[in-house]
Amino acid sequence: MKKCFSTPAECQFVYVKGKVYKGVLSNGQRIAGKHIINDGHVETFVREGTSLSHVRHPNLVRLIGYCENHDEYFLVYELCHNGNLSEWLFGKAKVLSWIQIVEIAIDGARGLWFLHTYPEGCIVHRDIKPTNILIDANFRAKLSDFVLSKVMEVDQSHVSSEVRGTFGYVDPEYRKNHHVNASGDVYRFGVVLLQLLSGQRARFLARGGDITQLADPKLNGEYWI
Template sequence: MKICNSHLKSSNDPLSKESTCLELPVKEIYSATNDLSASNLIGQGIAGKVYKGILSNGQHVAVKHIINDEHVETFVREVTSLSYVRHPNLVALLGCCENEDECFLVYELCHNGNLSDWLFGKAKVLSWMQRIEIAIGSARGLWFLHTYAEGCIVHRDIKPANILINANFEAKLSDFGLSKVMEVDQSHVSSEVRGTFGYVDPEYRNNRHVNASGDVYSFGIVLLQLLSGQRVINLNRPMPLNKMAKSLTRGGDTREFVDPKLDGEYPVEAFALILKLALSCTGIKQQRPSIEQVVSRLEEALDISKQVKPLASCPTL
């Protein structure tokens, strides 16, 4: 198949010519994961399963196993999007491997899993400060992508499951299988509608225009989840998460929107600031902030939080 070479050379991605990926031998992959042992399975997505492993040099890694030919495009996108892009808030692609009808992507391992695990897992709790810092880290990663010198990189699948958390509780964006690159002079690129239901920008669903504002919308939904601890889809909730939040700001009690896991340990002013920011992110495209503005507002909320009485710290794994 030789995807790393032939597929990348024929890719229409304007940045693919700069892509480099360390090719690892398949024996190294199978040895690192104990032959893709079920005991090493840490996740599963549309394109394949993800295993934890240890390379021969002692480095802990996450290995995505892609076996279906229809998902080869995912493999190519991740290699072209990540092999030349480096930022502290983006998961690092360390290498790739091809073996007949299967492909592997090898990433740095984030020991604390993903944000979805922490928000919705019964035994896990994030403190208010951890939530803000994860939000800021994720937003900084997006800012870097959206302002990349060679062209804006649109992630297209921002959601808690794609925000990884390392051992120091730093956020790292992951899963670039749906990403699109816009050339510097482009305002959008047209594409079939892709992404995760509940996080996809309604305007993108209507016009199929991929641009940075779609990521901002998705990030706004994530902010609402950081505040509320609620899943994006809840059959017991009468309305979508952003509409529920908006209704509470219009005469309702916003305390009803606070994640009970916070146990009252949060500064009201900072909470209100982030709630307002999240709603602006999920508003109509023309009124959404840029991701740079999002970072600025989140940093303001962090400063406010640091000035109030010490917040109770929560246990971590």
């Protein structure tokens, strides 16, 4: 993983929310920074850094490098100017067209397929959800936030782990047997697809009904079946 600069002072960071900052490198490149304090969370820095440092795909947020200063770190990523999918699905001021919904779904599927078929071993994301799908300036969707990711050996069918992830996206099999594998990501992505179609949060998707009842009313009936 490349060290971008030695101290946070060498980059102009502006606070956004949570642990996320926007910044500009000395060469003018706009970036996003995830702030990590070494208070027991340095494992996050190591895991996400090593998981992404050598992985490149158009539908994955690119890790540029990192900076460190005493007991704090910044993971430095390409900036996705249009925020995350959750803001577009559930924000009142933003509306996705049907073609944008379809393209986001395809982009997400491509990124997930790349992770699951990675030659050095299947990379299981474990936290696929709208906030972890970012939208770049060209409105391409990119998977992000690999803090919970697990890398399986080529000959492994699963790895065992404590149940981690976001409520509403964790699949029943994983909750039952604690087996981490690609199918768990597929389940989570399926929930995201339902949210793309309906514009509803995960907890409201258990209700039955046909496609006309599921479709996001903001589409005004402009969708393909």
